[in-house]
Amino acid sequence: MMGKLYLQESLSDMSAEFLQFLFSGVTLGATYALVGLGFSIIYNASHVINFAQGEFVMMGGMGTVFFLGLGLPMPVAILAAIALTTLFGFGLERFAIAPARGASVVTLIIITIGASIVMRGLVQVVWGKEFHAIPAFSGDEPITIAGATILPQSLWVLGVTVLLVLALRFFFEKTIMGKAIIATSLNRDAALLMGINVRFVLFISFGLSAALGAAAGILVAPITLTNFEAGIMLGLKGFCAAILGGLGNGMGAVAGGMIVGIAEAMGAGYLISEYKDAIAFVLILLVLFFKPSGLFGKTGTERV
Amino acid sequence: MSLLKVDNLSIVFGGVKAIDDLSFTIEPGKIHSIIGPNGAGKTTLFNLITGVYTPTTGTVLYENEGVTGFKSYELAARGMSRTFQNLQIFFNMTAIENVMVGAHLHLNRGFFASFFGLPTIKEGDRHCRETCLELLDFVGLRHYADTDTDSMPYGALKRLEIARALASKPKILLLDEPAAGLNPAESREIDEVIKKVAERGITVVLVEHDMKMVMEISDHILVLDYGRKLTEGTAQEVRNNPDVIAAYLGG
Amino acid sequence: MDKLKSPRTGGLLILMAIIAVLPAFLDNAFQVEIAILIFFNAIVCIGLNLLIGYAGQISLGHGAFVGLGAYGSAILTAHQGWDPLLSMVAAATFTGVLCFVIARPILKLKGHYLAMATLGMGIIISIVINTEDQLTGGPDGMYVDGLSFMTSQIHWYWLIGAVLVFSVWASLNLIHSPIGRALRAVHGSEVAAEVVGVDTTQYKVLIFVVSGVFASVVGSLGVYYSNFVTPDIAGFFHSIELVVMVVFGGMASTFGAVVGAAILTILPQVLTFLHDFEHLVFGLILMLTMIFLPKGLVPTLADLFKKGDKS
Numbered sequence: 001m002m003g004k005l006y007l008q009e010s011l012s013d014m015s016a017e018f019l020q021f022l023f024s025g026v027t028l029g030a031t032y033a034l035v036g037l038g039f040s041i042i043y044n045a046s047h048v049i050n051f052a053q054g055e056f057v058m059m060g061g062m063g064t065v066f067f068l069g070l071g072l073p074m075p076v077a078i079l080a081a082i083a084l085t086t087l088f089g090f091g092l093e094r095f096a097i098a099p100a101r102g103a104s105v106v107t108l109i110i111i112t113i114g115a116s117i118v119m120r121g122l123v124q125v126v127w128g129k130e131f132h133a134i135p136a137f138s139g140d141e142p143i144t145i146a147g148a149t150i151l152p153q154s155l156w157v158l159g160v161t162v163l164l165v166l167a168l169r170f171f172f173e174k175t176i177m178g179k180a181i182i183a184t185s186l187n188r189d190a191a192l193l194m195g196i197n198v199r200f201v202l203f204i205s206f207g208l209s210a211a212l213g214a215a216a217g218i219l220v221a222p223i224t225l226t227n228f229e230a231g232i233m234l235g236l237k238g239f240c241a242a243i244l245g246g247l248g249n250g251m252g253a254v255a256g257g258m259i260v261g262i263a264e265a266m267g268a269g270y271l272i273s274e275y276k277d278a279i280a281f282v283l284i285l286l287v288l289f290f291k292p293s294g295l296f297g298k299t300g301t302e303r304v
Numbered sequence: 305m306s307l308l309k310v311d312n313l314s315i316v317f318g319g320v321k322a323i324d325d326l327s328f329t330i331e332p333g334k335i336h337s338i339i340g341p342n343g344a345g346k347t348t349l350f351n352l353i354t355g356v357y358t359p360t361t362g363t364v365l366y367e368n369e370g371v372t373g374f375k376s377y378e379l380a381a382r383g384m385s386r387t388f389q390n391l392q393i394f395f396n397m398t399a400i401e402n403v404m405v406g407a408h409l410h411l412n413r414g415f416f417a418s419f420f421g422l423p424t425i426k427e428g429d430r431h432c433r434e435t436c437l438e439l440l441d442f443v444g445l446r447h448y449a450d451t452d453t454d455s456m457p458y459g460a461l462k463r464l465e466i467a468r469a470l471a472s473k474p475k476i477l478l479l480d481e482p483a484a485g486l487n488p489a490e491s492r493e494i495d496e497v498i499k500k501v502a503e504r505g506i507t508v509v510l511v512e513h514d515m516k517m518v519m520e521i522s523d524h525i526l527v528l529d530y531g532r533k534l535t536e537g538t539a540q541e542v543r544n545n546p547d548v549i550a551a552y553l554g555g
Numbered sequence: 556m557d558k559l560k561s562p563r564t565g566g567l568l569i570l571m572a573i574i575a576v577l578p579a580f581l582d583n584a585f586q587v588e589i590a591i592l593i594f595f596n597a598i599v600c601i602g603l604n605l606l607i608g609y610a611g612q613i614s615l616g617h618g619a620f621v622g623l624g625a626y627g628s629a630i631l632t633a634h635q636g637w638d639p640l641l642s643m644v645a646a647a648t649f650t651g652v653l654c655f656v657i658a659r660p661i662l663k664l665k666g667h668y669l670a671m672a673t674l675g676m677g678i679i680i681s682i683v684i685n686t687e688d689q690l691t692g693g694p695d696g697m698y699v700d701g702l703s704f705m706t707s708q709i710h711w712y713w714l715i716g717a718v719l720v721f722s723v724w725a726s727l728n729l730i731h732s733p734i735g736r737a738l739r740a741v742h743g744s745e746v747a748a749e750v751v752g753v754d755t756t757q758y759k760v761l762i763f764v765v766s767g768v769f770a771s772v773v774g775s776l777g778v779y780y781s782n783f784v785t786p787d788i789a790g791f792f793h794s795i796e797l798v799v800m801v802v803f804g805g806m807a808s809t810f811g812a813v814v815g816a817a818i819l820t821i822l823p824q825v826l827t828f829l830h831d832f833e834h835l836v837f838g839l840i841l842m843l844t845m846i847f848l849p850k851g852l853v854p855t856l857a858d859l860f861k862k863g864d865k866s
């Protein structure tokens with residue numbers, strides 16, 4: 001009798017624990033998904049991997065801190081931070097990527113690395129090195145679900161991520177601009193011939209990607225705190241997400257982000273928490289060894 | 305004894321059979337041509353024979369050795385080389401260096417000898433440069449020897465690929481549309497080069513669209529259509545085959 | 556005489572001359588320190604350039620191999636009491652074997668996927684070094700005794716200077732050999748290289764191992780020089796820094812790698828007077844150089860020189 005009761009109890013403990021890890025996994029995963037989507041959008045339009053993507057994320061969070069400090073109400077501060085980051089996205093394309101057209105992939109990567117150093121340097125000079133917190137959007141009172149708790153902010157992260165993903169799908173499938181971006185990613189020359197303003201497409205893609213990164217940064221800032229270096233790991237994990245899903249595959253990046261987030265939370269919870277940050281990278285190496293173009297990337301025989 | 309024997313070869317791309325149950329043989333020391341409409345599978349066949357693609361089913365026999373699934377470099381070591389329909393030039397090198405890569409298998413490639421710059425390496429390279437210059441001469445490109453390939457004209461690059469392939473000292477050389485995109489004068493030059501290659505005792509397998517050229521220089525012609533053998537035979541036989549006429553005119 | 560004028564021999568002689576006379580112009584220990592640091596970075600970059608510049612295979616994880624050399628030597632010497640030289644060879648062998656094992660699956664990948672995999676591998680190694688503090692001292696780093704026979708800083712200057720000259724010489728030898736052409740062919744067109752008999756996988760693996768061993772040896776020497784090592788040496792930023800040096804100086808140019816290492820080692824020192832603005836300005840210089848000289852310093856200058864020669 002006793003034994004059975006005990007077993008039941010520990011079973012429900014176990015499932016509560018599992019649920020707890022799952023909650024933190026999907027919250028993390030949603031963030032990685034947004035960052036990964038940002039990588040995908042820029043990659044699609046320009047075949048550039050933007051190593052400053054993490055700095056867009058950081059700038060969203062730090063920008064919000066700054067505008068809140070000016071006394072602006074939360075929604076206004078958030079919009080202002082997204083607008084500011086978007087400007088940086090536009091600027092990166094116009095003043096760094098566009099003039100370097102035709103440079104090798106490695107050179108372009110280094111330019112974006114330079115941009116990330118500049119953005120970190122700028123934020124550090126203007127806003128300092130300290131960690132900052134943004135107040136949670138609707139309180140810190142944890143919500144209990146089946147024995148596990150979840151922060152309201154996590155629900156914000158998940159909800160807004162779902163909305164953004166749906167909005168992006170609509171944008172790419174239904175709007176002229178979105179279709180132009182897709183066309184450019186499939187065949188730049190053909191897009192040019194069809195009268196698509198490819199330069200404008202690139203410009204918009206960088207802005208869009210920056211806005212998306214900023215949104216991710218703002219959503220998680222209440223949970224994780226933010227400072228000028230907060231974007232580095234988030235950027236790298238987002239890159240993992242994008243690669244895991246197959247570079248340039250938007251929905252793949254979302255799935256990749258979720259997989260990375262959940263694996264990280266489960267791995268840290270059940271296995272070894274010291275190696276939490278390594279999990280994403282172990283996962284990506286394992287996947288790439290067996291599927292060299294990601295889980296949902298294009299496969300097939302290379303044409304000669 | 306045949307040099308190359310292809311048996312029931314097939315490859316499927318996303319459900320489509322680009323080569324469909326194809327069998328044929330190639331005798332040593334002749335010019336063999338493979339013709340067929342665009343998309344017939346000629347390049348795919350070359351890719352299968354030279355180890356660039358792995359067949360879905362079927363076998364390739366080279367000098368009586370089963371070589372299905374062999375890597376390209378393993379086949380090169382056995383005396384098989386090729387050129388490409390879409391240029392595959394090492395654009396980060398000069399013309400002569402491109403050809404010298406072709407001689408790779410016949411040079412001392414020891415790591416420590418290279419690392420320490422031993423005289424044998426330098427001596428080998430000097431000798432290799434000489435023979436490769438002769439090959440450039442052979443295809444009429446000697447004056448381009450030290451030119452960066454990214455500043456050479458298209459027609460010259462087509463010939464450079466032939467010189468590079470010859471540097472590997474092949475027994476069989478597969479040429480994929482060597483005259484495509486060339487003007488009539490350049491075509492005739494290629495024509496001459498091919499004949500000279502065959503005179504050296506190298507078996508040539510040629511894919512070409514220029515029918516006049518094919519009919520004139522080929523000892524044997526294989527006609528492909530939709531990945532299958534339509535017919536094969538001498539130029540005369542192929543020319544008069546009603547299926548060929550239908551495929552080309554009706555096509 | 557002609558040989559002297561060739562960029563290969565001439566460049567090597569100029570490099571030797573600079574190394575020989577430089578001490579006369581260095582006023583203090585700090586400047587000698589920077590010179591030695593340049594030599595260290597240049598040696599890693601020469602190896603990395605063979606991989607990135609010549610074979611066209613990106614690696615965003617080579618800092619980890621420097622770290623393996625450094626920690627391998629440090630652990631064997633400090634914990635096991637091994638002879639430093641033996642430790643260095645053991646660490647280099649370990650790094651080489653590791654590179655050999657991971658090279659095949661990693662170098663099957665192309666472009667950004669390869670970048671991701673090498674980056675991931677580097678980060679994993681650096682996390683291991685950070686976490687296994689029993690062995691490595693964790694984030695605080697660890698101390699090691701130096702080499703007993705290297706009694707002054709200038710000894711180090713000459714030793715590492717000599718290793719640099721040897722590395723440049725060996726790298727040039729390798730490039731001007733059938734192996735070097737095979738590497739460039741891998742960069743130019745893998746399929747074309749294969750059909751004339753180049754086993755592209757074998758060469759990619761070879762050069763990955765060679766560049767890893769270069770990095771490892773520098774890590775070992777570095778730890779004996781400074782008697783101290785922290786996990787930053789294996790970190791993501793060090794890996795990035797190394798790639799940046801190679802590309803900044805000019806890919807597929809051995810002297811470019813040396814110049815890139817020199818400039819990007821000196822630049823942060825020069826910029827320290829800017830205090831908080833240091834990183835900002837460094838980033839801007841990096842961006843502007845890559846935008847306006849996308850091929851890197853040395854190849855761009857060489858092109859200008861060639862044009863000048865013809866007119």
Ligand SMILES: Nc1ncnc2c1ncn2[C@@H]1O[C@H](COP(=O)(O)OP(=O)(O)O)[C@@H](O)[C@H]1O
Nearest residue numbers: 301302303317322342343344345346347348349
């Ligand atoms: N790597 C590949 N992936 C998918 N389809 C391919 C590939 N290579 C060739 N094909 C297809 O195989 C068919 C034959 O092509 P190809 O061999 O290039 O024809 P040919 O050289 O006779 O013009 C075509 O339908 C082509 O689209």
Ligand SMILES: [Mg+2]
Nearest residue numbers: 346347348389
């Ligand atoms: Mg073809």
